[in-house]
Amino acid sequence: MTLSIKNIKRIITAWKPSTFETYKKTFEKYGGSVNMHPDVVSYFMIHHDWKFDFFHYEKDG
Numbered sequence: 197m198t199l200s201i202k203n204i205k206r207i208i209t210a211w212k213p214s215t216f217e218t219y220k221k222t223f224e225k226y227g228g229s230v231n232m233h234p235d236v237v238s239y240f241m242i243h244h245d246w247k248f249d250f251f252h253y254e255k256d257g
Contacts, residue, residue: 206251214252216241222252 206212220234230236240246 209253211251211253214250216248216250218252219250 216234216237219237223232223234237248241248
């Protein structure tokens with residue numbers, strides 16, 4: 197396993213890989229920036245083949 201800066205940050209901060217569905221549910225619950233609305237993200241994923249990495253933080257598991 198290669199420990200890149202990205203991986204080290206995840207280990208230190210306890211952020212876990214996530215999914216678009218988790219991102220969407222969290223956005224609906226807590227809100228967020230208009231330019232990162234799930235519909236906007238989905239559009240770019242579908243129509244422009246953009247790849248996004250999603251992460252979430254679990255407090256106490």
